[in-house]
Amino acid sequence: MTHTATSHARVAIVGSTGYGGVELIRLLAAHPQATVTSVVSSSSAGTLFSEGFPHLTEIVTDELDAVDPELIRSKADVVFLATPHGVSSKLAPQFLDAGLKVIDLSGDFRLKQPETYREWYKKDAPEQAYLDRAVFGMCELFGDEVAGADFVSNPGCFPTATTLGLYPAVQAGWIDPDTIIIDSKTGVSGSGRGLNLSAHFSEVNENLKAYKVGQHQHTPEIEMVLERAAGRPVTTTFTTHLVPMTRGIMSTMYATLTDKSRSSAEFAELYRQFYEGRRFVRVRPTGVYPATKEVYGSNYCDIGMNVDPRTGRITIISVIDNLVKGAAGQAIQNLNLMMGWDETLGLLFTPVYP
Amino acid sequence: MTHTATSHARVAIVGSTGYGGVELIRLLAAHPQATVTSVVSSSSAGTLFSEGFPHLTEIVTDELDAVDPELIRSKADVVFLATPHGVSSKLAPQFLDAGLKVIDLSGDFRLKQPETYREWYKKDAPEQAYLDRAVFGMCELFGDEVAGADFVSNPGCFPTATTLGLYPAVQAGWIDPDTIIIDSKTGVSGSGRGLNLSAHFSEVNENLKAYKVGQHQHTPEIEMVLERAAGRPVTTTFTTHLVPMTRGIMSTMYATLTDKSRSSAEFAELYRQFYEGRRFVRVRPTGVYPATKEVYGSNYCDIGMNVDPRTGRITIISVIDNLVKGAAGQAIQNLNLMMGWDETLGLLFTPVYP
Amino acid sequence: MTHTATSHARVAIVGSTGYGGVELIRLLAAHPQATVTSVVSSSSAGTLFSEGFPHLTEIVTDELDAVDPELIRSKADVVFLATPHGVSSKLAPQFLDAGLKVIDLSGDFRLKQPETYREWYKKDAPEQAYLDRAVFGMCELFGDEVAGADFVSNPGCFPTATTLGLYPAVQAGWIDPDTIIIDSKTGVSGSGRGLNLSAHFSEVNENLKAYKVGQHQHTPEIEMVLERAAGRPVTTTFTTHLVPMTRGIMSTMYATLTDKSRSSAEFAELYRQFYEGRRFVRVRPTGVYPATKEVYGSNYCDIGMNVDPRTGRITIISVIDNLVKGAAGQAIQNLNLMMGWDETLGLLFTPVYP
Amino acid sequence: MTHTATSHARVAIVGSTGYGGVELIRLLAAHPQATVTSVVSSSSAGTLFSEGFPHLTEIVTDELDAVDPELIRSKADVVFLATPHGVSSKLAPQFLDAGLKVIDLSGDFRLKQPETYREWYKKDAPEQAYLDRAVFGMCELFGDEVAGADFVSNPGCFPTATTLGLYPAVQAGWIDPDTIIIDSKTGVSGSGRGLNLSAHFSEVNENLKAYKVGQHQHTPEIEMVLERAAGRPVTTTFTTHLVPMTRGIMSTMYATLTDKSRSSAEFAELYRQFYEGRRFVRVRPTGVYPATKEVYGSNYCDIGMNVDPRTGRITIISVIDNLVKGAAGQAIQNLNLMMGWDETLGLLFTPVYP
Secondary structure, three states, X not given: OOOOOOOOEEEEEEOOOOHHHHHHHHHHOOOOOEEEEEEEOOOOOOOEHHHHOHHHXXXXXXXOEOOOHHHXXXXXXXXXXXXXXXXXXXXXXXXXXXXXEEEEOOOOOOOOOHHHHHHHHOOOOOOHHHHHHOEEOOHHHHHHHHOOOOEEEOOOHHHHHHHHHHHHHHHOOOEOHHHOEEEEEEOHHHHOXXXXXXXXXXXXXXXXXXXXXXOOOOHHHHHHHHHHHHOOOOOOEEEEEEOOOOOOEEEEEEEEEOOOOOOHHHHHHHHHHHOOOOOOEEEOOOOOOOOHHHHOOOOOEEEXXXXXXXXXXXXXXXXXXXXXXXXHHHHHHHXXXXXXXXXXXXXXOOOOOO | OOOOOOOOEEEEEEOOOOHHHHHHHHHHOOOOOEEEEEEXXXXXXXXXXXXXXXXXXXXXXXXXXXXXXXXXHHHOOEEEEOOOOOOHHHHHHHHHHOOOEEEEOOOOOOOOOHHHHHHHHOOOOOXXXXXXXXEEOOHHHHHXXXXXXXXXXXXXHHHHHHHHHHHHHHHOOOEOHHHOEEEEEEOHHHHOOOOOHHHEHHHHOOOOEEEOOOOOOOHHHHHHHHHHHHOOOOOOEEEEEEOOOOOOXXXXXXXEEOOOOOOHHHHXXXXXXXXXXXXXEEEOOOOOOOOHHHHOOOOOEEEEEEEEOOOOEEEEEEEXXXXXXXXXXXXXXXXXXXXXXXXXXXXXXXXXOO | OOOOOOOOEEEEEEOOOOHHHHHHHHXXXXXXXXXXXXXXXXXXXXXXXXXXXXXXXXXXXXXOEOOOHHHHHHHOOEEEEOOOOOOHHHHHHHHHHOOOEEEEOOOOOOOOOHXXXXXXXXXXXXXXXXXXXXXXXXXXXXXXXXXXXXXXXXXXXXXXXXXXXXXXXHHOOOEOHHHOEEEEEEOHHHHOOOOOHHHEHXXXXXXXXXXXXXXXXXXXXXXXXXXXXXXXXXXXXXXXXXXXXXOOEEEEEEEEEOOOOOOHHHHHHHHHHHOOOOOOEEEOOOOOOOOHHHXXXXXXXXXXXXXXXXXXXXXXXXXXXXXXXXXXXXXXXXXXXXXXXXOOOOOOOOOOOO | OOOOOOOOEEEEEEOOOOXXXXXXXXXXXXXXXXXXXXXXOOOOOOOEHHHHOHHHOOOOOOEOEOOOXXXXXXXXXXXXXXXXXXXXXXXXXXXXXXXXXXXXXXXXXXXXXXXXXXXXXXXXXXXXXXXXXXXXXXXXXXXHHHOOOOEEEOOOHHHHHHHHHHHHHHHOOOEOHHHOEEEEXXXXXXHOOOOOHHHEXXXXXXXXXXXXXXXXXXXXXXXXXXXXXXXXXXXXXXXXXXXXXXXXXXXEEXXXXXXXXOOHHHHHHHHHXXXXXXXXXXXXXXXXXXXXXXXXXXXXXXXXXXXXOOOOEEEEEEEEOOOHHHHHHHXXXXXXXXXXXXXXXXXXXXXXXX
């Protein structure tokens, strides 16, 4: 972090009426060095923001701005794009060209190879120049690359929980990357505020279902990170499930040990050393596993693990709040890193319990 | 607020392992002028606090202190008693006598007449001298009496939602106090962390039930407040329901208008004027009614109302987070008032949505 | 029940892809004297029913029929219209004219005065001749009128829970009809399977909200029934709330006693006598109140009550499963009555607990 | 099924006040050839059953009997033991010796080797003679052994969902047994009606947690079944998670194909043939995966699967209602088989949806 820090940032949020955008507003309200100066919506420009979000009554009193890079340039230094994939790919270049710093929360700029993007997202990839320019902002793993960047691609929710849980063991060569199986579970807010039968209360409540089995678009993003850890290609089995709760992601991860004599305690120690000094990753003691509520509303990623000597496999459990560490919180952490600030600035929320 | 303000308070929390106590810890972690210096538990003294509450890992690193007024006096200036009724009545005098300021979250010191306490709580009342000394800390109604006090009795969750919703109309004489009917609904955390079949997930989930019909111990507390508004005795019908959610209270209140020509808009305006300058009460515009999620995790009390010309009655809807404005949040608001600080200090959390 | 009973009925369900229609299918699968011979959908005709409803795999193997009265006449004797209001008003005459018996689950034929329908439903009422022909099928109150009818209008969910809870006391003159206040709470399935932000899981879960305050279209239906009990016009205050659960309705009802010396036990005895011989209404003993889960998945309406001598008011609590006694179950009960069968035929399900 | 069928059975339920016992009562109420003649409880004998279970008001009008084999012998032919492990081991011999047929829902008689039981259950195993006599009643796999038996050990909930999902592929040699990883998720009712912080609503709601990682007592039961399929020892990784819902189990299972050219469709066809004629197992078409709500309240086990050519692994998803197919439903299916009746008798409930 040798970059010159400016002391304050004016922030615009595009796509402010989705769950990611609204969560950015909640978190930034408590940030000591960033101020939201423009909330932007393509569909509702000109209306009062709090009308659609009465919980923000007397907290956000602004009208929504239109998607106008020049206007926004006059009001802000940094833009968060909390827009769907396929939209960010079009907006990010405009805002960058207008001289704004951009943090994109969509999946558009995470994968560096256009054909991989096309295969998993079923859409054309953004222009290569912008793909190359976007720094992948997985803070605890590649935070050094973010410092001073003007364009950050914020990681996906599943990849964040998953790769923070796997990276140290893969990098150390303690697990065989070819044996990794990832069983992920998410709350419903992860699929956004759009109307869909699969988010209808009566369909989701008292129900548990798997979805996109073998086809989730976060698969190549997870493999991209693990390949950096392994130094070679990695292919994983990744399955996602929808759990009847609003917030929270858990990844339960399985892999075979390369040296079957290693213990749970050795692994826990490896992880503690790897994440030393990083406030947002908390490693549980042996025999204790984190639950999603233990990070609810906060930017923490909590990790627990168990080596089973019967099978020679490790089970690793990693939890985050999908809207915070999995989206808005990590995006602000990236803002902090871009600006040369302490990465925890404005983010040390205590989890909401119960 | 003409009292001399000291700039900082050291705080002890007794009963820190209940939901009220844990919520005090969450909220005080963000308070700029108060520091928790002792977490106290009669049952778990000597153990690490975060062991029982893993969401506080690396946030609260203290061991639990025993209930020892002298020890606590050496570490703290103010004590929050987040203890059950029947326990606070014994502890408060000890801490007061040791020279500490006390804020009691139980029901022990709210009712000023011992026989009323005995009738509704089925327990002996505390000593009259301490009953008299305790200021009833309903901040938006009687906050002036709290400034400078050394002993505050924090209001109950139902009375807070209910009387903030009724007081302006009763005081103005716009509704007939003899016609008031209060239908309240609460999340499950209101009954605490104790084990009970009525808090068992499989019994509560997908279920709605009424409880303590005609017998809830908050009834005389509500009537005590309304009598101050009406200037005469008031008897109300008060029914409580358990809703399958963790946090949140809604009171739906019914009363007959004294002048049936008054409109919803006139009532809303009366309420807005009454609560002018009080940040934590938000009055909805005509035709809009607050939902509990709109105050989730925050100290707000949101109120909406509708006059029905067909019946000559008003329906008033008031919502709070039972653990914040209904317990720990209002207790800290009382701390702020006692210390001569701005009442919003450390409490301007944005509600957690969704 | 002096009508000649035929021993079997072939049944068609129109609007089978909504929650009411699907529940009819579940319940009729266990009916010993009725067989579903046609499932009908305007939007999905020709597709396999179980594709959209995988829980019916290998249970319902039919394709959906189009809305064609002649076709349906060839396959069925009775039609259930589980269609929205505004649609039933158009379909019912067609099916009646084709010689089918019709049971309509919508609100279209409940109110007998077109202007009242127009005022509350904001739509034009059906033709008066059909309005007059439709028998209002509140089984425990007006079941005698249903026997032998060929067109039954099935009551609304809120009116069923509410008027079963109030009728005996109003008819006996034990409560003052002018003082009735009804505070109702419903699970989310009551608003159907359509996509709407107010049924989005992340918006409803951990949330409680009031809706249509003073404007719910079931108000005049409730008053219509109470007027039959009172023998004079009745105006009520009726408020509805959305509870984070899938099934269940509770009405909490308040009224002033005409003779304040009457006890809870006397009221309970009045109700037990009124409902003697009716299997689906269960009156709780004094001091016990029903919860919605106690009728989950069943056709019961459970009622409890408490007289408060302090206020001279009674609180009555009535619960049903909104999709069974509040819709499909009562519709089948009406089928039984129309056919001259025992009203409990095929409906004696034990509630699903927990 | 060459055994002589008697036409009717009188049934006693011991441990009737737990969730398994109450579910037996619900299901048997609809059974055409079995009648509950005694509900038995060690703790509440002499009290009215419906007092503790108001949903059974006017449905079960009996008092609870004491645990008295002679008394029960005089009233019943068959005893269901819905008692905890450690209790069944003591009761089953008594009832068998008294000449009753016994179906035990606990884990006490499933494992045939006492030392395995001791290792995983941390208790002494039952006497070997009774262990040997107990037939393991996994109906779709070993139902032939149940016909005519007088003592059946009913399988565990996780083993039922899991082994029905794995058996055909292991038996066919299409997956490598050494690579099996089982990620299971259960609703809260699986842990029973006992009071425990891990079943407290405020702790479970909006929360997801793993438990007994590497230590669940159902592990050896699963391996015992898979070994019969494989014809050799099998060791599996088995992890369980608690989901905020009342009912439902999903097992997501992973294994490496022995022949990587086999497709999802070939596997689905293998399963369809394996389960041909067994009504309670439904195999989903390729690309469709079952959700727990699709079997809610019913005796079905629904299975879907996906072969991922990228990894050479299959993902198999299997769901049941833990209280029906995972406990009371399968126990009644075993009763049917013991008595020589059709295994579906009284069990063809349509799942409750939504």
